[in-house]
Amino acid sequence: MPSDETRALISAERAEELSEAIDACARCGYCKTGCPTHPFGGGFEAASPRAKVHFLKEQREGAAEITPEWVDRIFQCSSCERCVEVCQTDIPLVEVWEEARAALVRLGLGPMPAHKKMREFVEARNNPYNEPTEQRARWMQPHHQPTPRAEVLVFAGCTASYRMPAMIQTGVTILQRQGIPFVYAGAEEVCCASPFLRTGQTAVADRLMGSNVDLVERLGVKRIVTACAGCSKTLKKDYPGWARARGRPWGVEVVHFAELYARLIQEGRIGFTRSVQKKVTYHDPCHLGRSQRIFDEPRAILRAIPGIELVEMENHREESRCCGAGGGVKAGYPAMAAQIARDRVREAIDTGAEVLVTMCPFCQTSFGQAIQDMGAPIRLAGVDELLLEAAG
Ligand code: SF4
Ligand code: SF4
Structure with missing residues (x-):
């Protein structure tokens, strides 16, 4: 039990479900490997999802204080779900972070x-x-x-x-x-x-x-x-x-x-009258891909468009990297968000694609800014834009 329940970052209402979940942490560190915000913690373990889980357990037991550094770390997360994807004990980590942030707001210690x-x-x-x-x-x-x-x-x-x-x-x-x-x-x-x-x-x-x-x-x-x-x-x-x-x-x-x-194409209700001769790479938005498991549909649309050559980035589908914008990171930590977006644009350029395509307006704002800042030799488009072009 927490030493002071009113200050517990995992609330009493969700204690059974989420406290049990974090107790299952095997401390394997898999969650660190793809976390886009962890590298911004100066290489320190404290900025890793694993360390945040450990902190929440200690805080619950009254063995750790909520310091400004921990508040920052809890908010420095883009809710990308990459950690959830790899967690070997199936901890709903994003739910845990959201619960902790809500508690910090209630305590007057957050948000940014x-x-x-x-x-x-x-x-x-x-x-x-x-x-x-x-x-x-x-x-x-x-x-x-x-x-x-x-x-x-x-x-x-x-x-x-x-x-x-x-x-x-x-x-x-x-x-x-x-x-x-x-x-x-x-x-x-x-x-x-x-x-x-x-x-x-x-x-x-x-x-x-x-x-x-x-x-x-x-x-x-x-x-x-x-x-x-x-x-x-x-x-x-x-x-x-x-x-x-x-x-x-x-x-x-x-x-x-x-x-x-994807459904309309499968039913033969969208026909194509033009070829779009472009080499493209598709960015899976975190909240479309990992959150909703919509990985196949955007690719099916692209493959149906005559002339499109789809090349994949090194990290794609379940392993896609974040655009940096989610979870309040773009607003709260703009420099971090911009760097994450630039890294993803570089990954897209490495495929040799002429166009980086996605299916989220929020990802588009991040990549649009990153491409402009970098003067990057890649164009940005929505999958739908290419679809409409081919449909005439
Ligand atoms: S949701 Fe993404 S940014 Fe947040 S801790 Fe997990 S991997 Fe890191
Ligand atoms: S991947 Fe899951 S079990 Fe492993 S350290 Fe991270 S939170 Fe714990």
Whole structure:
């Protein structure tokens, strides 16, 4: 038992499940090998996921103090799930980190100043970028025509709405060409809550999730489709438990556009009229790949496009490296995030590919900046962009 339960970083509610999980740590250190943030700890073991697990056990027993260094280490994690993938005792490490961060926020010891700023922005304008709420639909093009009622809800998400609109624009164009009616909520859609769940800011996450659950209930939709890896992970994996715990309905199917395109191609509903003669390499977004096991669909789309040559990076699929942006790292530790993105761009260049493709607007913002900073000889594109080009 913890010496002081009110300060325990694994809360009493989750103690049974998560405390037992961390007790199973075999101290093998597998989790250190692919962790993108560990190398930024000066080579010290203390910055490794293994050491963080050990710290949480000691802290629970009252044998370790929460110092500012430990607070920083707990937040210096991109939630990439690489450690979860390799942990030999199946510890849900990202859930453990999120639990610890939420406890640090409750204790007033976190989050990082930039994370607090995001919270202020989302409280005022329902997005973490401080963009005007009433302009949430500005990504829409004149030919995009939502209907008042439909089974499908397009969830654009904050990054696609305000920063990287291409993926959602392409997705909606393809929906229309396929004759799939959809509703879109514009300014009534609010942030999916991912940045706040990952940084332990659960009170504001509750408010956002409640608002989106209300929206889905009001619209009576059966399916949500989104272009963002983070939104789809959150809507698929965090919303069901949240709704269940509060007795709220949440019976919708959540679909990432990668899944939809792959299905449409398989059913022969997307035909190609042009060849795209390009050598490309695909980056698996952590929250699409490891989180949702969507590895095959983007590759199936690329292989179906005439003329595309797909080459893999050294680290791909389950072993893919992070873009550096997730878990609040881009906001809280921008230099670290930028270096991680540059390292991944170098890996892409090493394949000899002309184009680095991905299926997440958030990864795209990181790589776009990295490519620009490096003057790198590689172009960035969405898988959907190549799909639309080949479909004419
Ligand atoms: S989730 Fe990723 S960044 Fe965080 S500890 Fe695990 S491997 Fe490291
Ligand atoms: S991989 Fe899992 S069992 Fe091994 S040290 Fe890391 S957390 Fe512990």
